[in-house]
Amino acid sequence: MRIFNHMNMHLYIKAIPVILLLAFSSPVVHASGVNGPKPDISLTLIPPSPVTDQITLDVRAGIWNHASAKKTISVSFYLDKEEKSSLLHQQNITLAAKANGLVKFPWSTKNMAGDHKIILVTHSGKKILRKERPMQVLASTIRSTKRIDGAWFGFYHWSEAEGKYWNAELKKATDAQWGEMMEDQSKLDMNIIVIQDVIRNPDAYAGKHHIETEGYKGVPYYPSAIIPGRFPLTAKDPLEAVLASADKNHMNVFVGVGSYAWFDFTKGSLEWHKKLADELWAKYGHHDSFYGWYVSEEQDGGLGDEQARKDIVDFFKEFKAYVNKIAPDKPVMLATNSHNLRGAEDTYRKLLPNLDILCPFAFHRMLPTDLTGEQAANKLQELCNEAGSHLWMDMEIFDFAEGNALVPRSIQGVISDLHRFPNFEKILCYQYPGLLNSPDASIKPGGANTVKLYLDYKQYLDSIKNAKD
Incomplete structure (x- = not known):
């Protein structure tokens, strides 16, 4: 799940030596x-x-x-x-x-x-x-490939307003059609998939829920043995469909471990994530495309107040150690926004050693009182270099329409970001379903403009692949 309009509404609490590690x-x-x-x-x-x-x-x-x-x-x-x-x-x-x-x-x-x-x-x-x-x-003079290397993948958008133009279609998608979307994404050379979340719980926020006393109310998108109920999708198991198609198309899937509650990295959230990770590995870990773990809760680039900063550091220290016992080579990734970094540097220095990949977003819409997008990217790169972590980019390929509905961004804006930020070793986009569709797709969530962006990006991709050095 991605919370975008909250950033606009209230600043969104949104040469190495050879090392052998055993x-x-x-x-x-x-x-x-x-x-x-x-x-x-x-x-x-x-x-x-x-x-x-x-x-x-x-x-x-x-x-x-x-x-x-x-x-x-x-x-x-x-x-x-x-x-x-x-x-x-x-x-x-x-x-x-x-x-x-x-x-x-x-x-x-x-x-x-x-x-x-x-x-x-x-x-x-x-x-x-x-x-x-x-x-x-x-061959390049920069770290970035200047292309979109992968995409977020949500089975249903958290917000009916933001998902206005695609939620109804996604709800009707069959298992085969989820697999088809993987194949269409792979034709754009986007071989990384980030499953936004596997449990729908859009209304719970850190400090504002009562999960510990009233129980967890989220409903899974997949057949879970530990969390009751099912969100009413037509697909029987869209997560299995995505992973099976990703196997076939040699793709890399981050399985979304969440969502417990937005911005919540408390002890209760940690224990819930451990149990969910156990089940996800038990059910889906046999897939060759199971690439890593994505923690769905997100956070503001400033990492919250003093308690929230302590919580997030403790969470990832213990969560990474736990999932490493399950699958020792699989990376852990978190997406934050790129805002409000000043003053949070010491917390990043504690957090990043236990976070394999940081994948921030919203560099193109920094507030006037904040750092520039380039300054934020450079600051995060320095912190990741210091910790030995990887810095990827979560690039937004949407604009806000009426009522905050998400619609495809222009190809000019997409290309601008691809060339504006040269330091990211991978650039992923939010998201494929509802914002990109092949003209040959059997369903086209989001409508005709998603096909236009797909074709416009394909033309750009072909141009850089065919260009001479």
Whole structure:
């Protein structure tokens, strides 16, 4: 869920050394009571392909030992081909029984323009496992690819007013049509999907709800065993449909863990998120496209008052440690707005070490009394560099129409942002459903203007892909 008009209404509380990290965890008991998927190895690249030759890639391997005894595993990474001259990194790790671990190292893309693949190979006794990911490196003078690398994906907009032109159509979408949207998005080379949330609870706000005493009132979009009820979508399981189509189209899905209550990072919210993460991994963690975790609650760029700042730091310290026990290589992402950063720097320094990706939005509509969009982007980049976190951009591809209804932004505004902010290693957009539609789509939530933006962006994308260096 995204709260946009609240920003207008009340300022919206909206050369690295080589590192090897081994993180070990104990077995995970899932809150749903269902045994989770049991992968043997997993390979995650942050960010995923494509990237420019001006970044440092975060290469991660999750390794599982499902045996009942301790096991030593040899972990090797290769570039393009599995031979000694192409070895990027190698390490032996020892895992306790029923435990998992993380091997992580940075790889600079400098002078590496071209089409590559990162290959993970593990050896344990006679058992050899392999996993690989493509990595296209674009020659550039900046970090950004100057393209939209992915999109938010909401099953139903939190606000009936803002979702006026698409909510009714999304409610009628079948499982097949959700999968179709994934295919159409992939044709724009947008290979990252951020599921906004998987539970609808639009009216709960931090400090203004009574969940602890009256119970949680949200309803899931997917068949949940831990949260009763279902939001009345035609699709039986739109989350499964999205992940299955993303598998087929080699896409990367952040599963939205939320929403508990807007801006709420209290202890109660943390425990709720842990239980939900357990179930989501148990039900959907077998999908190759399950890329990471997105915490749906959002926050203002100033990170709230003193108590809210303490809460958000404590939340991510514990939540990241918890989900790393489930899936050690999967990143955690949060979207904040880009406003009110001054004075919050010390809190970011505490928060970012436990946040893999920060993906702020609204740089193009800073208030006159605030930093400029460029200044905000530079400040956040410095803080992320200091913490070793990744800074991506959540670019808004909408304008407000009558009654705050969201409508597609002009292609000129979209292109302006793509070129105005060169430091973001990935630029995602809010959102695909309701703002972008292929002309061949069987349903077109949002109407004809969404098709126009889709085609206008496709023309821009083709122009930069075909341009000579």
